[in-house]
Amino acid sequence: xxxxxxxxxxxxxxxxxxxxxxxxxxxxxxxxxxxxxxxxxxxxxxxxxxxxxxxxxxxxxxxxxxxxxxxxxxxxxxxxxxxxxxxxxxxxxxxxxx
Amino acid sequence: xxxxxxxxxxxxxxxxxxxxxxxxxxxxxxxxxxxxxxxxxxxxxxxxxxxxxxxxxxxxxxxxxxxxxxxxxxxxxxxxxxxxxxxxxxxxxxxxxxxxxxxxxxxxxxxxxxxxxxxxxxxxxxxxxxxxxxxxxxx
Numbered sequence: 024x025x026x027x028x029x030x031x032x033x034x035x036x037x038x039x040x041x042x043x044x045x046x047x048x049x050x051x052x053x054x055x056x057x058x059x060x061x062x063x064x065x066x067x068x069x070x071x072x073x074x075x076x077x078x079x080x081x082x083x084x085x086x087x088x089x090x091x092x093x094x095x096x097x098x099x100x101x102x103x104x105x106x107x108x109x110x111x112x113x114x115x116x117x118x119x120x121x
Numbered sequence: 122x123x124x125x126x127x128x129x130x131x132x133x134x135x136x137x138x139x140x141x142x143x144x145x146x147x148x149x150x151x152x153x154x155x156x157x158x159x160x161x162x163x164x165x166x167x168x169x170x171x172x173x174x175x176x177x178x179x180x181x182x183x184x185x186x187x188x189x190x191x192x193x194x195x196x197x198x199x200x201x202x203x204x205x206x207x208x209x210x211x212x213x214x215x216x217x218x219x220x221x222x223x224x225x226x227x228x229x230x231x232x233x234x235x236x237x238x239x240x241x242x243x244x245x246x247x248x249x250x251x252x253x254x255x256x257x258x259x260x
Contacts, residue, residue, distance in 0.1 A: 030142070030146070030173075032142060032173060032177060033138065033142070033177045033181065034138065034139045034142060063146065063169070063170075063173065065170070065173045065174055065177060065232070066174060066229070066230075066231035066232040066235055067177065067229070067232075069231065070227075070228035070229050070231075071228075073225075073226065073227070073228045074228050077226075093160075093161070093163075093166065094166050094169075094170060097163075097166070097167070097170070098170060098235070101235060101238060101239070102222065102231055102235060103222075103225065104225060106225065107225050
């Protein structure tokens with residue numbers, strides 16, 4: 024599980040990319056990104072999540088997003104990326120059957 | 122009842138990406154506090170999202186190497202309409218303005234399309250050696 028905090032934007036996105044790369048390198052391709060601590064996402068932040076998905080799928084893994092706030096949900100919907108990323112209301116829900 | 126400290130006005134000079142983005146979000150927070158709005162105000166949240174997109178673009182591309190001029194930022198709310206403006210000394214950006222939302226696998230290129238979809242008006246003008254941006258949304 025990865026739990027970024029603060030703004031997942033052009034400044035915060037590289038750290039998420041790095042954290043996911045590290046998990047994939049460690050052979051842990053089933054990843055939940057806990058978004059509860061993320062206050063704001065922008066298109067660069069979304070890009071880092073898409074990058075994470077590509078890395079994880081490349082390792083035959085699976086990515087789930089958990090606990091996005093209203094702003095994150097709206098941005099996922101407006102960009103239609105909610106079709107790509109299943110998101111769950113809580114981390115517990117995301118981990119169920121994972 | 123909502124306190125109405127309108128018109129609300131905020132101005133800042135932005136000189137770096139991370140500092141600049143902090144200022145943009147802080148200015149919206151000040152507007153929320155001054156006008157009794159909360160994080161749940163959807164229209165203001167959509168405006169802040171667009172502001173973050175254009176702000177990140179301006180602060181990334183609007184301060185070319187060797188040019189010392191900062192980015193001028195202004196936020197204004199009056200009669201229920203919020204307006205943000207940026208003036209930056211970067212190169213012209215006409216070629217990027219019409220960019221459509223890229224396909225789902227793309228890792229970048231969504232910012233302008235997303236901002237356009239969230240605002241009532243996204244204005245851009247090249248004036249001499251500067252770019253002028255105007256973001257408008259009725260709240």
